[in-house]
Amino acid sequence: MLPVSNDTLLRVVRRRARPRAEPLCVIGIDDWAFRRNHRYGTIICDLERRRIVKLLPDREIATVAAWLAAHPGIHVVSRDRGGGYGEAAARALPDAIQVADRWHLMENASSSFLEAVSKSMKPIHAALGATVVDPKLLTCAERLQYEGYLRREETNAIVAELAANGVSIKEIVRRTGRSRKLVRLIVRGQRTDMFRARQGSLDPHLPFLDAQWEAGCRNGAELWRRLRALGFAGSTRVVSEWATRRRRSERMTAAQLHRPPWLGRSPV
Known part of the structure; x- marks a missing residue:
């Protein structure tokens, strides 16, 4: 891979995204990062010709709506499932069809599936009869891993009990010394550990x-x-x-x- 600066890459994208004579009919719209977690813009692609059409400086609804309003020939807008781009498209192109793009559909479906499975791991283990470990059958490395698993399970049980007794997340953080993020995950049932022997x-x-x-x-x-x-x-x-x-x-x-x-x- 050739080393290339960010500015060079942006110049290439903008050069390839120069205005074209063909009218736009089907576009894809999503956000992209100038600098991750700091500054984001909007990228618009011509899905029929598989070309980048425009890089907008931000992802504000007004900015996106103004650009879409200048292209009334667009009939289909493919976007993520967030509300911002949907609102901009509805405001500027009320007759256009809005569809969810395949990547975001798969990503959202995968996240929902993994979340459902993680919340059900304990009943799954119980149904399989796989809730007891004999440490004598573990290697030294697996025994250390198992001891860490037991400590995490103990933390989960303590936090869950405090939450069931009506203790606030802030107070649980103070009593246990755990991070607010970790306590919130346990309270919401999103932190379910399982002991997994390494390959x-x-x-x-x-x-x-x-x-x-x-x-x-x-x-x-x-x-x-x-x-x-x-x-x-x-x-x-x-x-x-x-x-x-x-x-x-x-x-x-x-x-x-x-x-x-x-x-x-x-x-x-």
Whole structure:
């Protein structure tokens, strides 16, 4: 990628956005950042010819409406689902059809889906029977991760209890020492943690390890040497920890062996 300054990039965009003879009929309109979180403008594109038409200096309703009013031939306006551009289009082009663009539809649908899933993770875990973790089956790294998960769950429970008792968010922040943003997320039910085991370098080799184990090879160093011959780049410690967890799991009874709450991977 060639290095290019912001001013050069804007000059190129404006040069390509020079006035054209063809009338505008279908446009897309959205905001863009001169400087993120500080200054925003409006970009207008000709969707039929896939060209940038205009860069407006801001995203004020009056500015956008004035530009749209100067182009009465526009029949369709594709925009985000915010109210500002919709109001400007309705004011300047009352007969134009307004549609939501596909990117914002997918983004909004994805956000709504993820929010609904995050609020339902606890019932999902309970339905799967995956609410109990046996720390003896975890690696050192996973045990540290699990301890952090328990601390976060404890914080969630404390904040939720205070909120249920009618304590204000400001007072909860003062009592717990947590940030206002975090407390607000917990109160709204938007912070639901789940313990997720990390993807390990051994995962692609688990079928081979299982087969070797069943064939009678139970030594971690020997298993590592056989894996290394197949291209495994990990250390012997990783394989030895796997062998240790496997031996522990075989010694445990069915009542003691609980499924850890992560999805898409079985404990070994």
